[in-house]
Amino acid sequence: MTAQKISRNYQDISLSKVLEDLNNASDKTIYFIYDELEDFTVTTSFKDLAIRDAVRQVVGFYPMKITYDKERIFVECTQKENTKVIGRVINQEGQPIEFANISLYSDTNLLNREKSSTKNSISNEQDNAVMAGVFINGSVSNENGDFVIPCDAKRVTIKVTCVGYKTVMRSVSVGEIGTITMRPETYAINGVVIKGEIPQYKMADGGLSVDVQHSLLHDIGSAEELLGMIPMVQSKDGKYEVLAKGEPEIYINNKKVRNLSDLKQLKSVDIKSVDVITAPGAKYNAEVNAVIRIKTLKPQGDGLSVMATSQTWRNNKWNTYDDLTLKYRTGGLEAFATVALDWGRYSSDQDLKQELHIKKDLFDVDAFAPVRSRWAGIHYQAGVSYDFSADHSVGLSFASQHLLSQHYNCDMTQHYLKNGAFYGDILLKTDDDEKSRPIWELNTYYLGKVGKMGIDLNATVLRRETEENFKQEESSNELGNRPITTQNKEKRTMVAGKLILTYPVWKGVLSVGSEATSTQSHGSNVTLENIIPEADNEMKEKNIAGFAEYQLPVNCQLSTFNFTVGLRYEHVATDYSSFGIWQSEPSRNYNDWFPNLSLAWQKGKWGAQLSYSKRITRPPYGMLSSAIVYDSRMFYEGGNPLLRPSVRQSIDLNMTYSWLNFTAGYTHEHDLFTHIGQVYDEEKEIGIFRMQNFDHQNRVYATLVASPKFGWWQPTATLHYYQQMFDAEAYGVNMKLNKPEFSFSLLNWFVINPTTKALLQASYTGSNHWAFMYRNSNFIMNARIQKTFWNGHLTAAVYANDIFRTNRNKLTTYYAIGSTAQDGYNYSQQIGLTLSYNFNVTGSKYKGTGAGNDEKNRL
Numbered sequence: 001m002t003a004q005k006i007s008r009n010y011q012d013i014s015l016s017k018v019l020e021d022l023n024n025a026s027d028k029t030i031y032f033i034y035d036e037l038e039d040f041t042v043t044t045s046f047k048d049l050a051i052r053d054a055v056r057q058v059v060g061f062y063p064m065k066i067t068y069d070k071e072r073i074f075v076e077c078t079q080k081e082n083t084k085v086i087g088r089v090i091n092q093e094g095q096p097i098e099f100a101n102i103s104l105y106s107d108t109n110l111l112n113r114e115k116s117s118t119k120n121s122i123s124n125e126q127d128n129a130v131m132a133g134v135f136i137n138g139s140v141s142n143e144n145g146d147f148v149i150p151c152d153a154k155r156v157t158i159k160v161t162c163v164g165y166k167t168v169m170r171s172v173s174v175g176e177i178g179t180i181t182m183r184p185e186t187y188a189i190n191g192v193v194i195k196g197e198i199p200q201y202k203m204a205d206g207g208l209s210v211d212v213q214h215s216l217l218h219d220i221g222s223a224e225e226l227l228g229m230i231p232m233v234q235s236k237d238g239k240y241e242v243l244a245k246g247e248p249e250i251y252i253n254n255k256k257v258r259n260l261s262d263l264k265q266l267k268s269v270d271i272k273s274v275d276v277i278t279a280p281g282a283k284y285n286a287e288v289n290a291v292i293r294i295k296t297l298k299p300q301g302d303g304l305s306v307m308a309t310s311q312t313w314r315n316n317k318w319n320t321y322d323d324l325t326l327k328y329r330t331g332g333l334e335a336f337a338t339v340a341l342d343w344g345r346y347s348s349d350q351d352l353k354q355e356l357h358i359k360k361d362l363f364d365v366d367a368f369a370p371v372r373s374r375w376a377g378i379h380y381q382a383g384v385s386y387d388f389s390a391d392h393s394v395g396l397s398f399a400s401q402h403l404l405s406q407h408y409n410c411d412m413t414q415h416y417l418k419n420g421a422f423y424g425d426i427l428l429k430t431d432d433d434e435k436s437r438p439i440w441e442l443n444t445y446y447l448g449k450v451g452k453m454g455i456d457l458n459a460t461v462l463r464r465e466t467e468e469n470f471k472q473e474e475s476s477n478e479l480g481n482r483p484i485t486t487q488n489k490e491k492r493t494m495v496a497g498k499l500i501l502t503y504p505v506w507k508g509v510l511s512v513g514s515e516a517t518s519t520q521s522h523g524s525n526v527t528l529e530n531i532i533p534e535a536d537n538e539m540k541e542k543n544i545a546g547f548a549e550y551q552l553p554v555n556c557q558l559s560t561f562n563f564t565v566g567l568r569y570e571h572v573a574t575d576y577s578s579f580g581i582w583q584s585e586p587s588r589n590y591n592d593w594f595p596n597l598s599l600a601w602q603k604g605k606w607g608a609q610l611s612y613s614k615r616i617t618r619p620p621y622g623m624l625s626s627a628i629v630y631d632s633r634m635f636y637e638g639g640n641p642l643l644r645p646s647v648r649q650s651i652d653l654n655m656t657y658s659w660l661n662f663t664a665g666y667t668h669e670h671d672l673f674t675h676i677g678q679v680y681d682e683e684k685e686i687g688i689f690r691m692q693n694f695d696h697q698n699r700v701y702a703t704l705v706a707s708p709k710f711g712w713w714q715p716t717a718t719l720h721y722y723q724q725m726f727d728a729e730a731y732g733v734n735m736k737l738n739k740p741e742f743s744f745s746l747l748n749w750f751v752i753n754p755t756t757k758a759l760l761q762a763s764y765t766g767s768n769h770w771a772f773m774y775r776n777s778n779f780i781m782n783a784r785i786q787k788t789f790w791n792g793h794l795t796a797a798v799y800a801n802d803i804f805r806t807n808r809n810k811l812t813t814y815y816a817i818g819s820t821a822q823d824g825y826n827y828s829q830q831i832g833l834t835l836s837y838n839f840n841v842t843g844s845k846y847k848g849t850g851a852g853n854d855e856k857n858r859l
Contacts, residue, residue, distance in 0.1 A: 010044055212273055278611075283547060286592065384397075461495050464492045738769055
């Protein structure tokens with residue numbers, strides 16, 4: 001019988017995952033403890049090796065014992081310490097150094113003496129320090145420069161040596177120690193030049209993976225700041241968008257981010273990589289446009305850890321954000337608690353020009369709306385998790401927020417012309433106070449493995465309640481005075497559960513599961529003066545989904561192919577009532593199938609992926625309300641209970657080569673819903689803005705990202721193209737609205753020294769059309785300088801955003817009865833300071849993903 005031959009190409013992959021892959025590819029069974037080997041990474045490639053030789057090659061120089069017993073292979077870490085020294089060795093150009101010798105010695109603290117000595121005396125001093133300490137353990141760096149050394153001490157002296165480089169010595173705390181940079185010796189061997197690149201971009205299932213741990217972004221501050229610098233991700237006004245895909249779902253270690261303050265609390269030094277998924281698979285709710293998955297470094301050590309952040313900035317007002325996280329770990333138990341105080345102000349100046357055609361009259365309105373709001377709130381979060389073993393983990397978390405105060409104010413001046421003649425001036429004063437109401441969320445999970453079957457079970461209970469009191473006063477010499485007093489109340493609850501089972505089938509992995517959500521939403525709108533109609537709506541919705549997805553890796557010589565095929569079915573039943581009476585038209589049932597298919601290829605620094613997916617967008621509950629909002633005497637704003645979901649089908653191509661990435665795609669969206677202006681009351685000559693469905697919209701897009709490195713200058717350039725094909729003329733607009741968008745951004749990082757770096761960021765977006773809107777061009781420039789202290793425990797950053805005050809929101813919306821031109825500025829010009837302190841920080845062991853995540857977004 002001919003021995004089975006295996007070819008593989010691994011790039012910075014966990015040893016546990018590598019052994020899993022080899023186990024699936026071989027007729028022999030490989031036994032190992034997953035958590036024990038997860039920290040050890042593998043970067044290697046081989047061709048036509050027997051399974052025994054393949055296992056030996058991936059294990060490399062790691063402290064492993066390999067035992068062969070007929071059809072079984074046992075891999076065991078010979079050093080059982082709970083903690084490890086984990087790091088990476090690179091040269092001055094940022095390239096990995098392979099076969100560097102790393103030695104650990106008991107910490108002698110002799111390295112802190114006589115730092116002003118000459119280079120030779122420093123080298124002697126270091127050697128003496130090592131001689132004074134006791135050797136503990138050692139290892140050799142792999143092809144990616146990574147090393148993992150088990151060690152039960154709390155602090156050690158590490159010595160790194162390699163031919164042609166100066167010896168590096170430092171005193172470190174056991175755990176993640178980051179990157180060690182080696183400098184060439186003056187007597188390096190002539191003619192020997194070490195060259196190489198670590199791929200910054202790799203293929204991920206349905207998208208792109210960005211290496212953060214080994215990049216300049218690893219100590220940028222918080223995950224909130226980091227995401228805005230990830231290729232294909234845009235940050236604006238506290239929200240994120242994936243280019244051409246819209247707002248994504250964000251996960252931290254598979255746990256859904258439901259409050260963006262979670263991103264403030266996660267520090268970038270704890271992040272390993274960020275995946276930007278533009279073609280989500282069947283595991284995700286069919287409403288998901290795109291996904292951002294943040295993967296953190298595995299926690300090391302037990303005990304108490306403290307994380308604290310303080311951010312202060314000023315635009316036209318002062319704002320502050322402060323948070324404190326305490327975490328305690330011992331054995332398999334972890335408990336954490338976070339409290340955050342958010343105190344801020346928002347300002348916006350809006351110039352509006354509106355045209356309204358009703359009956360035979362033409363109204364022209366010039367308005368100026370200075371919006372001012374302020375708020376203060378406290379966010380709480382606490383949780384506990386316990387790992388019974390490597391195969392069984394449970395957890396529970398609770399999050400809540402308390403609104404201390406919130407006030408909104410706008411004094412809008414309006415100048416009206418009717419058929420070209422003066423009609424009247426109006427001053428509309430609006431004050432809105434929001435009362436504090438219960439907002440909380442409870443999550444629990446079980447993550448386990450029985451035999452070869454993986455089990456991922458999550459459950460969520462969510463409640464949100466709001467109450468707003470609008471007081472408006474209209475003053476006009478020509479049109480008279482009147483008050484408008486409105487009270488809005490909303491109460492929404494959701495219960496959801498999600499189960500995913502995974503099992504190896506043939507040479508791949510099959511995932512099957514189900515997700516169920518039950519939602520109840522009640523809203524009322526009461527106006528004392530009866531100027532706008534009252535509303536009292538209740539909506540009950542049940543969503544039951546089942547899905548299956550199969551992933552098959554195929555290795556061919558030094559290339560790796562990965563096939564993914566998935567199918568999701570969703571049944572949605574909605575009951576809609578108005579003033580307690582069931583309404584047949586908006587009460588609907590939907591039964592939809594959502595397939596996805598992708599083929600990915602990876603070979604060294606090269607990667608490519610072609611994917612197809614079908615997704616859906618269900619209207620948020622606020623859009624389905626029949627409540628009316630009073631904008632002005634001639635314009636109202638409201639929801640539409642008859643809105644239908646929009647369904648889109650996309651084809652995407654993604655290609656990578658080291659620091660280059662290219663993405664292109666096409667999307668067809670059926671039943672697109674967007675804002676439109678319509679006649680509300682012809683006799684009183686009043687218009688209304690509301691959402692409405694339109695037959696379809698097609699769009700094409702392409703993005704090119706380049707992130708080369710030139711020593712101390714490391715830029716990232718992004719060029720983006722986007723264009724809609726939308727027949728606006730068919731809906732009463734007297735022009736074509738298909739102008740493409742071209743945008744360009746450039747992030748310039750300047751490495752001043754190992755603890756100091758600076759950023760200059762510029763972004764330009766050309767004028768373009770979207771749906772019925774013409775969006776004017778936009779430019780913004782930001783700058784930042786940051787420095788770390790106390791071995792990275794303290795980070796200080798000073799930043800300036802929108803330096804030239806050019807980040808304006810200028811657009812024109814066209815509709816059959818007129819148009820609205822808006823020129824607004826949100827006071828994005830600001831300067832700020834961020835301080836972050838981390839003590840004994842460890843990543844969270846909480847592994848829950850939550851359930852009903854897209855339903856939460858609709859709520």
